[in-house]
Amino acid sequence: xxxxxxxxxPLDAVVNVRLTASEKARLREDADLAGLSVSxxxxxxxxxxxxxxxxxxxxxxxxxxxxxxxxxxxNESGGAYSQQTAAVLVTLKAxxxxxxxxx
Numbered sequence: 001x002x003x004x005x006x007x008x009x010p011l012d013a014v015v016n017v018r019l020t021a022s023e024k025a026r027l028r029e030d031a032d033l034a035g036l037s038v039s040x041x042x043x044x045x046x047x048x049x050x051x052x053x054x055x056x057x058x059x060x061x062x063x064x065x066x067x068x069x070x071x072x073x074x075n076e077s078g079g080a081y082s083q084q085t086a087a088v089l090v091t092l093k094a095x096x097x098x099x100x101x102x103x
Contacts, residue, residue, distance in 0.1 A: 063096050
């Protein structure tokens with residue numbers, strides 16, 4: 001099995017680490033949540049690169065979709081619910097900015 005190339009150099013070295021079964025399970029779970037392999041998760045953590053949970057990316061997409069739907073409701077209703085939609089949009093914007101800032 002050939003090693004992949006990431007960046008300028010191929011990933012051609014292997015490090016063996018002993019873990020408990022629960023540590024290994026936790027590492028696998030964290031990697032799955034981030035949508036990464038265990039190796040990539042360990043490399044990012046060790047070298048200080050950002051790790052964004054895959055769930056966060058999905059959540060961001062959904063929050064943006066909801067914001068678009070609220071804008072549509074506002075436009076279609078002629079602003080009949082403007083106070084309510086404005087309050088929800090402010091909350092959505094804060095949530096999106098909070099999740100985006102973590103990236």
